[in-house]
Amino acid sequence: MEKGSASSSPETEKTPQATSSTKILTGTSVIVAYAVQCDNCYKWRKMENEEHFEEFRCNHSADPFVCNKLSGTTCEKPADISFDSSHVWVMDKPNIPKTPKGFKRIATLRSDYSKVDVQYLTPQGKKIRARPGMMDYLQEHPECGPISPSDFSFEAPKVMRDTVPKHVVNNPASSTKKKRKLK
Template identity: 35%
Template sequence: MESSKSPQSSKNSRIVVPSDSNRSRFDNDGFSSETASNQMVVFNSEAADELGENRLQKSVITKGISPSIGAFTVQCAKCFKWRLIPTKEKYEEIRERIIQEPFVCKRAREWRPDITCNDPEDISQDGSRLWAIDKPNIAQPPHGWERQIRIRGEGGTKFADVYYTSPTGRKLRSLVEVDRFLQENPEHVAQGVTLAQFSFQIPRPLRQDYVKKKPKLINASDEASTITSKSSEPEEGL
């Protein structure tokens, strides 16, 4: 991915997209530039050492192994600079209310006391990493649970898989599985766990070519409509 354009403003939050064509694509997929300001970054192996001074666990992409999330970042709603979020838990806390409480640099003083909008951005979309836009306002996992994202390898038809790990270590990959688990283990319901705390929305890569587009299937009605349209046209020479 080439260096991105300057950030475009919106009434609630901001994201950076590399081109107008990408903007339309994400809007159509339900990841509107008006509502999504938080993104995650996956390190490429070539750039894994660049952020060595940050308190973030690095993840390196190895051939044959799916990449893992290397860092979380959110864009300031005032200066549009990207700020690294030190932990996954803090990122999930910010994401849960990102629309109601847009992120600003002042919020980062929780872990960087002197930071202001005048400081250089922590990370930039320079093409050395795989960036993905995340869905805003996803609820934090219930206490003792973990929401995990597994990035698929390049060239597949799906970017990532989302699953939840219960306090007992069981992996649940859909709301149906979560619902069944809660019915089988009512003690979690008694502790206040509800289906509303789970979301299987996956992030989307900003690189259009990372995921292959599924071929469009022509259904019978469309085909019949096409045939009828063509047959109704007058033939030449009549």
């Protein structure tokens, strides 16, 4: 999946909507790469794994990512991956807390590409979809240690619409359409 160097096109420049981190999803909602954008050269760098990605994401404001934080990488090296429509990109907001040990944050792209749903998988295998559920779970499982509901973010990553396949209808999901009342 190596893409070579990034050009100086607008897609490699930092824009107000872009954050420092992203997940690239295919149509089957499988994450194929975790990447962060350099705060100096704006090139995208692939992360080794989700945990490495979360380290940079959770500290972004206090300690922005730069290429030389990765061993053997500098801003002079070509980008690891280019922001393009070969995959659907979703952008996490910066400073989302790192997922507590034993839990897994799951981001699922809806089949109509309208949004991403976030849930957490607990150490016992239970899926939790919202903060109230996490509050209840942590009260019921004090063995999880000193974890608070604020250690979890259910905020959905933003789907980058310009990377969604052209054949997808850009209408909102039918489940979110308001039904009109007939008079």
